[in-house]
Amino acid sequence: MSEKALQTQFVLEDLSPSKSIIKLAIPATLALLAKAVYNLTAYIGMLHSDIALTAVGVTVPILLIMVSIENIFAAGAAVLAGRQLGAKDSDGASHTVTTIVGISVVIGALLCAGGIIFIEPLMCAFGASQASLPLAKDYAFWMFIAALANLPAQSMNCAARAESSVKVSSIAVISGTLINVILDPIFMFDWGLDMGVEGASLATTVSQFVTFFILVWFYASGRSIIKIKVKAFQLTWELMKSVTVIGIPTAIIQICLSAAASLTNIAAASLPQSDEIIAAFGIVQRLILIGCYVVMGFMQGYQPVASYAFGAKNEDRFHQSVRFALKGSLILTVLVATVYIVLARPFILLFNQNPIIVNYGRWLLISQVALYPAFGLCYMMTITYQTIGASLYGLFLSLIRQGLFYMPFILFLPKIFGVVGIYFSQPAADLLTIFVCLISIKSMKHIASVSMGNLQNTGHMMKGK
8 A cells, every 4th residue: 555545544544533533634724715715805905995895795695606606516526535435446536536527617718708708797697786897897808718727626625624634735835825815915005916806816816727737747746645637537327326416405596695705796786875885795704704714614624524434334433523623613603703793894995995884784793693503513414314325315405505595585684774784694593503504413323323234234235245
């Protein structure tokens, strides 16, 4: 067995579940926090243009849709490849990842072409006003170009996590971030290329291609356990079904976030000072993404450990992983919520000094995280249901927070209470989400035990044959 394979076995099989999760989660979280720089508008705030902030805010729902499409394949491939590695089927994992990376390249090209062709109607549909439309189009153009690199990079990144190669994925993301930080001011300001909002988007796109090429180098160098090679590409209906069924719940979370953001912009558009509210909400969304990345980084440490234990039919290790992930997700979300509530005003001031925007942003940020443990709990349980093969219930959980619960509130409360209705929509949805998740924990543990029992019985039958 190679040194890399032995290291993977030690982390995913021999080290205690809590230590394994932390070991994988720390670099993953740092990488995601670095990636959050891509989505921050601090440099854009330095342009001293409320319209620029509004224009970038309009693109957030589309960005979330693109991320959700990435996650269908990346998350699905990561869980399936993790199970295959746990079952000692490295060839199967290579087949899975190679095929999904190939599909991601094609879908990235389609998103790029479609986004550019329909760029103006898309911006208008997601809340761009006549004033913000030109800048929104400038920003979105390079965002669509980035899809060419983003989709395959995300699939390779998830595959690296599945085999515990988080160091490589972290280096790729952090390197891209450093380049982004350097290029942003050069491209944006008048002492450089003076491209404004478009320069910010171009800098991000260049950075994301750097991340993509680092991951390509890793797999081309032969250092990975999972091999990406042309002859391993085998597109089958069974593979696509397995990957999409696993990946859709995670993607649905992103789609619901996008739809919720879009509906919030639409609700704000009918209120007085709508441009200021949308600009404030755009800042808040990017701050919330940082909180999401903290939780997602922890879950990226949990998911390969749980998938490997499930594939290896190690029930004790799996349940230990679940218990630690439940506690960890709750602790992290409480910490994130506390920081955001205490420092809400200073955080908004980092991006804009308009007192109207700062006031709206402060209360929007507090309302978004008032019951933030709902996100961590729901996200953790969605991943667990994916891992144990109960994707239908995972799909339901992925729909409830920003879909089934938030959307009715954001559609009706602002019409009755104005901007206060926007403030109360998220806490109301989160309260219902927490209730549903708490009553689902027992069934999650029971389904996991039954599923692993079925896997063990299948394994015995195969050995008998």
